[in-house]
Amino acid sequence: QVQLVESGGGLVRPGGSLRLSCAGSGITLDYYVVAWFRQAPGKKREGVGCISRSDHSTFYAESLEGRFTISRDNAKNTVYLQMNSLKPEDTAVYYCATEFGVCSNVQAEYDYWGQGTQVIVST
Numbered sequence: 001q002v003q004l005v006e007s008g009g010g011l012v013r014p015g016g017s018l019r020l021s022c023a024g025s026g027i028t029l030d031y032y033v034v035a036w037f038r039q040a041p042g043k044k045r046e047g048v049g050c051i052s053r054s055d056h057s058t059f060y061a062e063s064l065e066g067r068f069t070i071s072r073d074n075a076k077n078t079v080y081l082q083m084n085s086l087k088p089e090d091t092a093v094y095y096c097a098t099e100f101g102v103c104s105n106v107q108a109e110y111d112y113w114g115q116g117t118q119v120i121v122s123t
Contacts, residue, residue, distance in 0.1 A: 001025075001026050002024070002025070002026040002027045002112050003024070003025045003026055003027075003114075004022055004023070004024055004027075004096050004097070004098065004112055004113065004114035005022070005023045005025070005114055005115070006020060006021065006022050006094060006095065006096055006114040006115065006116060006117040007020070007021050007023070007117055008020040008021050008117060009093075009094060009117030009118045009119045010118075010119070010120070011120045011122065012086055012119070012120070012121055013086075013121070013122070013123055014086060014087055014088060014121055014122075014123065015085060015086065016086050016121070017082070017083060017084045017085075017086065018083050018086065018119060019080055019081070019082050019083070020036070020080065020081040020083065020094055020096075020117060020119070021078050021079075021080055022034060022036075022078060022079045022080070022081070022096030022114060023076070023077065023078045024077045024078070024079075024098070025077075027077075027098065027112065028077065029072065029074070029077050029078070029079055029098065030053065030072060030074045030077075031053055031100070032053050032098040032099060032100055033050055033051070033052055033053050033098065033099050033100070033101060033102060033103050033104075034050060034051050034070075034072070034079040034096055034097070034098050035047060035048075035049065035050035035051075035096065035097050035098075035099075035103065035104075035105075035110060036048040036049055036050070036068075036070065036081045036094060036095070036096055036097075037094070037095045037096075037097060037107065038090075038092035038093065038094045038095070038119075039092055039093050039095070039116075040089070040091060040092040041091070041092075043092075045095070045107065046061070046105075047061055047105035047107075048060070048061055048064065048068060048081065048094070049061060049064070049068060049070050049081075050070065050103035050104070051070045051071070051072060051079060051103070052102065052103050053100070056072060057103070058070045058071075059103045061105075067083065067084050067085045067086075068081060068082065068083050068084070069081075069082040069084075070082075079096060081094065081096075083119070086119075086121045087121060088121045088122060089121075090119060090121050091119060091120050091121050091122070092118075092119060093116040093117065093118050093119075094116060094117050094118075094119055095113055095114055095115075095116045096113070096114045097110035097111075097112060097113045097114070098110060098111060098112045099111055
């Protein structure tokens with residue numbers, strides 16, 4: 001049974017940092033594209049970025065202005081989302097998802113999803 005479990009969310013002040021984790025079980029994440037999505041209150045879920053399964057290239061939403069970084073730790077079967085210089089508009093539930101193709105923002109192409117972890121950026 002495939003499971004993706006996100007963790008690391010919480011409350012952080014503007015300008016702070018968080019590192020989210022996406023741990024896989026029943027699946028070897030290194031064989032898959034892993035993407036991060038987020039859904040802010042009252043908004044549609046949107047793509048944050050993804051890491052490819054071949055050369056581990058990473059791609060990010062332009063709106064993030066280089067503040068987020070995705071990386072893998074294959075020994076831990078985990079993918080991370082490092083978030084720096086957080087802003088209130090980054091407040092959302094963050095999800096990781098996997099697919100066997102190529103990085104994309106098309107949510108329907110992703111086969112497995114985690115349950116999400118809440119990030120709140122506020123004073």
